[in-house]
Amino acid sequence: MAQTEDHAVGLDQYETLPRRILTVWLPLFVFVFVLLFPFYWMAITAVKPDNQLTDYANHSPFWVVGPTLEHMRYLLFETTYPRWMWNTIIVSVASTTISLVASVFAAYAIERLRFKGSRITGLMIFLAYLVPPSILFIPLAFIVFQVGIFDSRLALILTYPTFLIPFCTWLLMGYFRSIPYELEESALVDGASRWQILTKIVLPLAVPGLISAGIFAFTLSWNEFIYALTFISSSENKTVPVGVLTELVRGDIYEWGALMSGALLGSLPVVILYSFFVDYYVSSMTGAVKE
Amino acid sequence: MTATLETRAPRRRRLGRLSESRNGLGFLFMLPAAVFLLFFLTYPLGLGVWLGFTDSKIGRPGVFIGLENYRWLFDDPVFWLTVFNTIFYTVFASIAKFALGLWLALLLNRHLPFKNFFRAVILLPWVVPTVLSAMAFWWIFDSQFSIISWSLMRLGVIDQPINFLGDPWNARWSVIAANIWRGIPFVAISLLAGLQTIPQSLNEAAAIDGATSWQRFTKVTLPLLTPIIAVVMTFSVLFTFTDFQLIYVLTRGGPVNATHLMATLSFQRAIPGGQLGEGAAIAVAMIPFLLAAILFSFFGLQRRRWQQGND
Numbered sequence: 001m002a003q004t005e006d007h008a009v010g011l012d013q014y015e016t017l018p019r020r021i022l023t024v025w026l027p028l029f030v031f032v033f034v035l036l037f038p039f040y041w042m043a044i045t046a047v048k049p050d051n052q053l054t055d056y057a058n059h060s061p062f063w064v065v066g067p068t069l070e071h072m073r074y075l076l077f078e079t080t081y082p083r084w085m086w087n088t089i090i091v092s093v094a095s096t097t098i099s100l101v102a103s104v105f106a107a108y109a110i111e112r113l114r115f116k117g118s119r120i121t122g123l124m125i126f127l128a129y130l131v132p133p134s135i136l137f138i139p140l141a142f143i144v145f146q147v148g149i150f151d152s153r154l155a156l157i158l159t160y161p162t163f164l165i166p167f168c169t170w171l172l173m174g175y176f177r178s179i180p181y182e183l184e185e186s187a188l189v190d191g192a193s194r195w196q197i198l199t200k201i202v203l204p205l206a207v208p209g210l211i212s213a214g215i216f217a218f219t220l221s222w223n224e225f226i227y228a229l230t231f232i233s234s235s236e237n238k239t240v241p242v243g244v245l246t247e248l249v250r251g252d253i254y255e256w257g258a259l260m261s262g263a264l265l266g267s268l269p270v271v272i273l274y275s276f277f278v279d280y281y282v283s284s285m286t287g288a289v290k291e
Numbered sequence: 292m293t294a295t296l297e298t299r300a301p302r303r304r305r306l307g308r309l310s311e312s313r314n315g316l317g318f319l320f321m322l323p324a325a326v327f328l329l330f331f332l333t334y335p336l337g338l339g340v341w342l343g344f345t346d347s348k349i350g351r352p353g354v355f356i357g358l359e360n361y362r363w364l365f366d367d368p369v370f371w372l373t374v375f376n377t378i379f380y381t382v383f384a385s386i387a388k389f390a391l392g393l394w395l396a397l398l399l400n401r402h403l404p405f406k407n408f409f410r411a412v413i414l415l416p417w418v419v420p421t422v423l424s425a426m427a428f429w430w431i432f433d434s435q436f437s438i439i440s441w442s443l444m445r446l447g448v449i450d451q452p453i454n455f456l457g458d459p460w461n462a463r464w465s466v467i468a469a470n471i472w473r474g475i476p477f478v479a480i481s482l483l484a485g486l487q488t489i490p491q492s493l494n495e496a497a498a499i500d501g502a503t504s505w506q507r508f509t510k511v512t513l514p515l516l517t518p519i520i521a522v523v524m525t526f527s528v529l530f531t532f533t534d535f536q537l538i539y540v541l542t543r544g545g546p547v548n549a550t551h552l553m554a555t556l557s558f559q560r561a562i563p564g565g566q567l568g569e570g571a572a573i574a575v576a577m578i579p580f581l582l583a584a585i586l587f588s589f590f591g592l593q594r595r596r597w598q599q600g601n602d
Contacts, residue, residue: 028398031391032409035416035472041438042427054436061438098327106324115317125324128332130585132533134554135574138561139335139342145349162331165324194316223420225536226554230562241422245540256430263423274418278411281418285477286484 042267045260046071053256071257072265080235081262084243088266091153091228091239092221095160099217100210102161103168108198110169111176112184122173129166136162137230144231155231156239160221167220168213171284175209176202212284215277219270240266342571349565360572370573373551379463380552381531384470388527389520391471392478397508399479400486410480417476425540428469432456432541459549462542466550469537474530478523485519486512521587528584533577553577 015023045053047067052059059065075081109115110122140159141150149155179202187197203210228242235247244262248255274281343360347353364370399409416424431438432455440452455465489512497507535554538544544551544559551559553573561570 024398024401024403027394028403028409031395031398031475032412035413035475038424038427038431038472039415039419041431042424045430056436056441061441102323102327105320105322109317109320113313113317113320115314115321118317121321125328127585128328130529130581131332131336132529132581134533134535134557135339135577135581136332136335138557138567138571138574139338140331141349141562142338142342142347142567143331143335158327159331161327165327169324219418223422225420225422225539226558229539230558241420245422245426254430259426260430263426266423267419270418270420271415274414275411278407278414282410282414282480282484285414285417286481 039267042260042264045256046264048257050257071255071261074258075261075265079258080238080243080247081240081265083236084238084240085266087153087237088222088239088241089269091156091160092218094157095164095221096214096217098157099161099164099168100214102165103172103213104198104203104210106165106169107172107176108202111173112181112202113194125166125169125173129163129170131163133163133224133226137226140227141230150231151233151237153237156221156224156228159227159231160224164217164220168217171213171216172206172209175206179205208280208283211277212280215273215280216284218273219281222270339571340575342568343575344572345568347567347571349562349567353568356568360569361576363569364572364576369548369551370556372548373553373556373573374576376463376548376550377532377552380467380470380534380550381528384467384474384531385524385528387467387471388474388478388531389524392475393482393520395475395479396482396486397512399483410483414476414480416473417480421473421536422540424473425469425537428465428472428537429456429541432465456542457546459546462546462550466537466541469541470531470534473537474527478527481523482516482519485516485523489515521590525584525587529581532580532584 044062044064047069048064049066049068049070052064106125110118110125140162144150144155144159149158183201183205184197187201192200223241224239225241228239229246232238232242235243238247240262244259244266248259248262342353344355344357345353346356346359395413399406399413403409430436434454434457435452437452437455439455440449443449444452454461456462493511493515494507497511502510533554534552535558538550538552538555539558542550544555553576557570557573557577559570560566560573564570
């Protein structure tokens, strides 16, 4: 389905301005406000001094007087937070790389080599994409324990590809399909091997697809929670989402400033990455649905 | 290029024979992905079903006990409460996500300035790690210092803070609200991509024929969008039904199991509780529901093929 990027104003031009404000701009701003408010609240809490944090009588909760970096300093220098950040980076980069490499070969084989049973394999990959981690984590914990990689980053690096490979393969199949077959045929006639066709013709043309799949896979592994919660027990091996939730929450007194700083800092890397590649991100999200 | 080919030739001979046949090369290329998926996906799926029939504990493989776990769950009121909670959570959150997501997609499909900016900003709740944004909701739903309670008290709507997560029904609606917040971007952006494939001219033609905007929506836009709605909502239902993170952060299943979903109950029984077998049985009990959702998606896709008139 090609997108019809017509820039026709359509029927919108017949609407009067007051009606347009009421039916379009007002709901849109309510949506944007609701969707963004938790982030604002997270950010403002992260820089509030402790005395203003819960003192709504003397300080407006929506604003901060004299913002402080005390919570961030505490987080970075007095907790294991930097270590969790490092673990998350290593696990995300490693599992994304493994998944991309495996997916490129698999997608090319299914889409272009058309080996016997490739259609069934493609269907199986799609079904694998639909298997949720919530029903896999118990047997996986069992396996991880038996293999002897329990409580190590390797446990996460090896299990994250289970949800990354199906997704990346499915997405790359769509991209490979859009590359004209004639290009490969003429290369074959000129005596190129399959390996040369893949590395010199198909991959350079599929770079946007590789970026989309890579970014999305990186974000998915950065955000993963249930496997990391189950397979990791010692503090120095935890990832950011698990570490912030299990180590920074102590007793009944919540240090909201530190918690929100942890949430903010943990979100920043994916948000920054996302802001550079919005279009790739959107195309991978909608691509997986539309194919 | 020919020079490098010749020097590599001897080393390649053994692989060469395999890679000359289409099936052999296909097998080689599929190998890495297949090994991963077979060992870490297919095998655990089977193992999970097997564990459901055993009394395994953490660190100790159990023995086959037949349907004992399921019989035990069948008589367990907490299990039936979580089934109810999961269905309640999925139904209400999915309907709201669909309605609000479609509305947002329709708004964004109009001719707007800063359209790309809005699209980028709206996707943020989906991009940020769920656990971390759920912690912001935890703070927003605080029993004493909730910003929502404070604002409503300032406006004079209520007299005392709302106990968002402490009361069973309040807690149910609060976690649903957080789930809707997180799910709207996915539904909206996916449906927007679907809307952009519908040519404006169809709407214009309908308008010239005298269709009202409501008629244009129900008779032109909605039928053309149905196939994508089917797929998007199947994914949305799957994600919602198997949700774990939001509940784990906000309530851990409490108060008095009012917000326990099947995924969180399965985790609680299996990992902190140590009863791997029973946890696995709860996870297996989710599969029939998931299959129903996938079949729904399958028929949605079929209809789309038929509409396009090929394949």
